Amino acid sequence: MQSHSDIIIVGGGPVGATLALALADTPFSVQVLEARTDLSRATHKRTLALSYNSRLILERLGIWDQLQAVTAITDIHISQRGGLGMSQLTAAEESLPALGYVVDYAELDAALHDALRQTATQVVTGTRVTDIQTNTGYAQVQATRGNDTHHVTTRLAVVADGGAGQAQRVTQEYDQHALLATVTTELAHNGRAFERFTPEGPVALLPSGTGFALVWTGTPERVAALLALNDDDFLHALHQHFGDRVGQFLTVSARSSFPLVLRYAKNTVAPHQVLIGNAAQTLHPVAGQGFNLGLRDAWELAQIVRDSTKHNLGDARMLQQFQSQRRSDTGSSIFFTDMLVRLFSNNQPVLKHARSLGLMALQYLPPAKHFVARRMIFGARA
Ligand SMILES: Cc1cc2nc3c(=O)[nH]c(=O)nc-3n(C[C@H](O)[C@H](O)[C@H](O)COP(=O)(O)OP(=O)(O)OC[C@H]3O[C@@H](n4cnc5c(N)ncnc54)[C@H](O)[C@@H]3O)c2cc1C
CATH class of the missing domain: 3.50.50.60 (FAD/NAD(P)-binding domain)
Structure with a gap:
């Protein structure tokens, strides 16, 4: 030194x-x-x-060319459980080869x-x-x-x-934990990522290799219960929670969890x-x-x-x-x-309708969609 x-x-x-x-x-x-x-x-x-x-x-x-396990995200499907409206951001609409990439931290x-x-x-x-x-x-x-x-x-x-x-x-607790795992599914991802909002918290499926990286957020108690399930019961619970968009969930890796704070x-x-x-x-x-x-x-x-x-x-x-x-x-x-976390992680009927309208507006108003996509890709100085 x-x-x-x-x-x-x-x-x-x-x-x-x-x-x-x-x-x-x-x-x-x-x-x-x-x-x-x-x-x-x-x-x-x-x-x-x-x-x-x-x-x-x-x-x-x-560094980029040194990474081997890179999966391109070509579109992102955004939805909310139990509510209308969805939006899809695509790399083609942004004239980019990909919206992003999934890589391994290690x-x-x-x-x-x-x-x-x-x-x-x-x-x-x-x-x-x-x-x-x-x-x-x-x-x-x-x-x-x-x-x-x-x-x-x-x-x-x-x-x-x-x-x-x-x-x-400054610390703000979310009273949410994130459960991390990789899963394989009946349907191929074809470069699509999913962000699904639920009252318990968002669940994300990121295309990774031949499967998906899963980030499932929920209350600490719910996540602890999910960690304790055997694989079959866990895959069934995930299907119930996420829905049918990727078909059946077939396998799951070891699971871990993190407390979430801002x-x-x-x-x-x-x-x-x-x-x-x-x-x-x-x-x-x-x-x-x-x-x-x-x-x-x-x-x-x-x-x-x-x-x-x-x-x-x-x-x-x-x-x-x-x-x-x-x-x-x-x-x-x-x-x-x-x-996003506060607006979507609740069951209030008024907010649910507002969210549906927001997702529809994002889907059908190209300037709004373009703004959100550029903001997510390039940051505020886009
Ligand atoms: C569940 C989850 C999923 C995530 N997914 C994404 C994602 O999809 N995309 C994204 O952009 N971000 C994501 N993140 C955030 C991302 O992981 C972090 O932003 C990123 O790891 C921060 O990198 P860092 O180098 O600042 O800190 P760290 O990755 O935590 O590295 C800190 C380093 O400092 C060292 N260190 C610590 N204390 C000391 C000390 N006192 N002296 C010397 N060294 C020390 C540690 O050993 C470590 O090597 C996610 C986070 C979580 C919790």
């Missing part, structure tokens, strides 16, 4: 590793401090729906670290950051490695720890420090926005760092520029996902 680096990235998950790679050809020295001792063990076991815009970022970094993480090994960037594993203090002109990062405590100084500490650290955040920092910058990715905002997984937003954080921060000098790196002006540049994208993504 070096005792000083121009930039220290706390956390080498996909957001921190993307930033490190985007900075690899700059004159700045960069160190990534990562808590995992073994980088081949990914922090999360999940699939990620990446937007087409995220593909463009990963292409520029030379494979993406591994590809980013393989690429980082070809650069001069130091990734220090088994190192957990425990504190960051600011002094005049620099930040001091305290980290433990084995039984040792280290202090490293930097002009810019970028916190990309996934939200594990102590930064002040957590975000009102202020993502402090002297010589900045939060990005899930450290800055953790969203509900509805509409698969979280990592895409974090990737845009990393990409835009890298562009601002590129325009900086060693003299102004991490100063208040630079960080304020980053915060104000990201504000509308972050704010509207938080609003969009939170609104």
Whole structure:
């Protein structure tokens, strides 16, 4: 571990590793401090729906072609259980080859670290950051490695720890858990993803290989009961819940679950420090926005760092520029996902009719559909 680096990235998950790679050809020295001792063990076991815009970022970094297990999403079918109205977003209508892609978190993480090994960037594993203090002109990062405590100084500490650290955040509980699994179905997906809203919470089927990645949200009690079912009973319950659009559900993998919260920092910058990715905002997984937003954080921060000098790196002006540049994208993504969850996760008759009208309007008003599709693919700065 070096005792000083121009930039220290706390956390080498996909957001921190993307930033490190985007900075690899700059004159700045960069160190990534990562808590995992073994980088081949990914922090999360999940699939990620990446937007087409995220593909463009990963292409520029030379990562895209390294990913093997990629499934294109060519259309998204949106509906609500027990209510009229549905909408379908298609890549053809947006004149794109795909609306997005389903990739494996672990494979993406591994590809980013393989690429980082070809650069001069130091990734220090088994190192957990425990504190960051600011002094005049620099930040001091305290980290433990084995039984040792280290202090490293930097002009810019970028916190990309996934939200594990102590930064002040607003937290809103959803009283929902997400159940994750992969399933195979009677009918082929043909590149179609499904987002089905139910009063318990949304259920998403993302095309993945020859099956689907399932994200089923419900109350903690309901998800616990679903985890406890044997496979046949689980597949039957899923069919009851989701309906017939993919025929029968045939097989299910091991299942896991996560509590869902909205957590975000009102202020993502402090002297010589900045939060990005899930450290800055953790969203509900509805509409698969979280990592895409974090990737845009990393990409835009890298562009601002590129325009900086060693003299102004991490100063208040630079960080304020980053915060104000990201504000509308972050704010509207938080609003969009939170609104979807709250608007759809209930049984109120008036809201049910309003939702039906909304889905029909989305289907039959091309400008509205185009706006939503571009917003989901490219973010607020589309
Ligand atoms: C059920 C579910 C489904 C999701 N689906 C999607 C989707 O389809 N599309 C999408 O865009 N997003 C999705 N997300 C969100 C996505 O997983 C996150 O946005 C993404 O993982 C954030 O990446 P990150 O690098 O910021 O954080 P993380 O992936 O959490 O990585 C943080 C890294 O920091 C390290 N670390 C932690 N603490 C320390 C420390 N103190 N010192 C050093 N290192 C540390 C960890 O070891 C880890 O490597 C989903 C989330 C959930 C819960």
